[in-house]
Amino acid sequence: MENLVLEATQSSPQIVFDAETGVLEIKGKSYPENPAEFYAPVLRWLKDYLDLADTDEVVVNMEVIYLNSSSSKAFLNLLQALDDAAVKGKRVTVNWRYHKENEIGLECGEEFGQDLESLTFNLVEIAER
Amino acid sequence: MALDVYPLYERLTNQEIIFCFCGSASQPIVEGIGETLLQRMELEGTDTGVVGRVFQVFVEQMQNIVNYSAERIPPPAEGGEELAVGILIVGREDGSFCVSCGNHIENRHVEFLSTTLGKLQALDKDQLKALYKERRKNGHSGSKGAGLGLIDMARKASKPLEFSITPVDEKKSFFSLTTFI
Numbered sequence: 001m002e003n004l005v006l007e008a009t010q011s012s013p014q015i016v017f018d019a020e021t022g023v024l025e026i027k028g029k030s031y032p033e034n035p036a037e038f039y040a041p042v043l044r045w046l047k048d049y050l051d052l053a054d055t056d057e058v059v060v061n062m063e064v065i066y067l068n069s070s071s072s073k074a075f076l077n078l079l080q081a082l083d084d085a086a087v088k089g090k091r092v093t094v095n096w097r098y099h100k101e102n103e104i105g106l107e108c109g110e111e112f113g114q115d116l117e118s119l120t121f122n123l124v125e126i127a128e129r
Numbered sequence: 130m131a132l133d134v135y136p137l138y139e140r141l142t143n144q145e146i147i148f149c150f151c152g153s154a155s156q157p158i159v160e161g162i163g164e165t166l167l168q169r170m171e172l173e174g175t176d177t178g179v180v181g182r183v184f185q186v187f188v189e190q191m192q193n194i195v196n197y198s199a200e201r202i203p204p205p206a207e208g209g210e211e212l213a214v215g216i217l218i219v220g221r222e223d224g225s226f227c228v229s230c231g232n233h234i235e236n237r238h239v240e241f242l243s244t245t246l247g248k249l250q251a252l253d254k255d256q257l258k259a260l261y262k263e264r265r266k267n268g269h270s271g272s273k274g275a276g277l278g279l280i281d282m283a284r285k286a287s288k289p290l291e292f293s294i295t296p297v298d299e300k301k302s303f304f305s306l307t308t309f310i
């Protein structure tokens with residue numbers, strides 16, 4: 001399966017999903033004009049990967065400084081797909097990375113964590129920029 | 130006769146308006162102004178949490194104009210992007226930031242909007258959080274934001290959202306919204 005690589009723009013994050021290592025990374029800001037449209041291919045890749053990949057272990061690193069409300073909905077869909085895979089037996093770890101002084105980042109991570117049941121969700125504080 | 134903008138400039142700056150936009154908006158405008166606003170608040174040493182909340186509210190309000198303003202400049206016949214018209218102001222008042230926006234809406238949306246905002250005004254932070262999470266999980270994603278944007282703004286605000294709707298003619302009204310942070 002091919003890797004998914006999207007470069008960051010002013011309003012969308014860098015996305016690097018490595019099919020071989022099972023490490024998926026999302027980093028940056030997310031407030032594109034139409035998040036549902038922007039994240040549709042990302043969700044499709046993720047679902048295919050979870051269905052097809054041989055590996056049992058998936059690690060997702062998310063470092064999102066800011067996301068608008070409709071991106072937040074799109075993120076929940078991605079996390080829900082990962083949670084469903086965890087229910088079916090995959091070992092899924094999400095590392096939600098946030099800067100110490102970014103209280104919105106922490107709150108946002110906590111609230112995603114509360115909505116997910118089976119995957120391992122870690123809140124990881126990182127040093128100041 | 131050229132318009133003398135000095136009185137307008139004076140009036141705005143005297144009222145501690147740090148940013149004022151009126152005209153046609155699009156996503157590149159949201160991004161350009163948003164980055165500049167972030168830069169300014171950081172240069173002024175604004176608390177990082179406040180910077181994040183002001184930026185978040187700014188983006189939601191600007192994107193509401195882009196997505197929902199009833200005043201639009203159509204694209205050329207061969208396609209392209211239409212522009213939406215509105216106003217957005219960022220200012221300071223008694224130590225808080227306030228972000229206000231305004232745009233025309235169709236009269237058929239007046240009731241829905243005022244009922245929705247009226248309900249949000251009556252909710253406390255925990256109730257807003259519960260509503261946000263419920264909508265995010267179950268809301269249909271057909272609408273560009275599933276109403277999440279308004280709830281999100283109410284959550285980021287330091288006091289209830291303020292809004293007004295002024296009738297303009299038989300088709301349109303003017304909607305304005307203020308968020309204090």
